[in-house]
Amino acid sequence: MLLAIDIGNSTIKFGVFDRKRLVQKFSVPTYPDYSPGEFLIDRLRYFDEKPLRIDIVMVSSVVPEINDAITAADRELYNVTPTFVGPSADFGLQVDYSPIESLGSDRLIAAFAAAEKYGKPCIVCSFGTATTIDAVNSAGEFLGGLIAPGMAAMADSLNFKTAKLPRVVIKNPKMVIGKSTETAIRSGVFHGHAGLVNHLISLVAKELGEKAMVVATGGFADMVAAGCKAIDIVDDILILEGLRLLNERPKSAASRKIPAS
Missing domain, CATH: 3.30.420.40 (ATPase, nucleotide binding domain)
Structure with a gap:
């Protein structure tokens, strides 16, 4: 499954996709001083502690201070290194x-x-x-x-x-x-x-x-x-x-x- 993460200035949104279908979504406030441990606790709480088989993590981030915590959390929880999508990516535009x-x-x-x-x-x-x-x-x-x-x-x-x-x-x-x-x-x-x-x-x-x-x-x-x-x-x-x-x-x-x- 794909975990999509949208890191905005006020809110971080998460969406889990099984192919084209959104199966779960939630959001948490954005805090630039998030530690990976705090982030994992929030993630697990909102996922109701049900393990998900996450194969791919895609991230949009406008808050660079959060990126290391996101990376550490994804590696620890899913053993996946996230892809941060930058403005030079191939959007077909x-x-x-x-x-x-x-x-x-x-x-x-x-x-x-x-x-x-x-x-x-x-x-x-x-x-x-x-x-x-x-x-x-x-x-x-x-x-x-x-x-x-x-x-x-x-x-x-x-x-x-x-x-x-x-x-x-x-x-x-x-x-x-x-x-x-x-x-x-x-x-x-x-x-x-x-x-x-x-x-x-x-x-x-x-x-x-x-x-x-x-x-x-x-x-x-x-x-x-x-x-x-x-x-x-x-x-x-x-x-x-x-x-x-x-x-x-x-x-x-x-x-x-x-x-x-």
């Missing part, structure tokens, strides 16, 4: 981005998965710590995209940059007009971000010049989609699916495998 090393592999994996699952052209939105919107044209070219603050980052900045505004939990507000400081912040962040995303998608679509499926993923995708008419579909396992699909492609030397010590 022509990538128009420079320097490519600065491009988050999660963005490319999401774009690749969206193109494979939903067809080209496509616009891919990822809603997490940051909001990214990327485009793939009908010729299979990854054209790049844009990066904006995510909803949590917007809310946190109000708390960090002001003396009296509180930190709030982001929710879909019941009313636009907030009746308290907390609900006013929630409304401003939610509706402001939804409006931002609608506008940015329209600009990307115009520049793309083709009618494209708009696919959303990430921790805030469902919430944003509730206020954003431009989004066609939410796929919360898009990157996990992308890792599975990449594993089915002919192996590329550009995927980085950490050598055994």
Whole structure:
């Protein structure tokens, strides 16, 4: 079986695939100071201590500090050295981005998965710590995209940059007009971000010049989609699916495998 791991700035997502079928998934918070021991304990707890026959581990990581712990855990638990997918891997896309090393592999994996699952052209939105919107044209070219603050980052900045505004939990507000400081912040962040995303998608679509499926993923995708008419579909396992699909492609030397010590 394949274990796909998506290491984001806030959350680590795990998905176990038996061929094309997702048989188990869960997530844990991301902590850069994770030790392999702590990581193994969390892994075993979420797998209900049932041993799994993991043959392959594919990883997307935007938090390099976690990579050694992931590697140690996979070697100890499954005797498998994980493959960390970098931006130079063979995605079957022509990538128009420079320097490519600065491009988050999660963005490319999401774009690749969206193109494979939903067809080209496509616009891919990822809603997490940051909001990214990327485009793939009908010729299979990854054209790049844009990066904006995510909803949590917007809310946190109000708390960090002001003396009296509180930190709030982001929710879909019941009313636009907030009746308290907390609900006013929630409304401003939610509706402001939804409006931002609608506008940015329209600009990307115009520049793309083709009618494209708009696919959303990430921790805030469902919430944003509730206020954003431009989004066609939410796929919360898009990157996990992308890792599975990449594993089915002919192996590329550009995927980085950490050598055994």
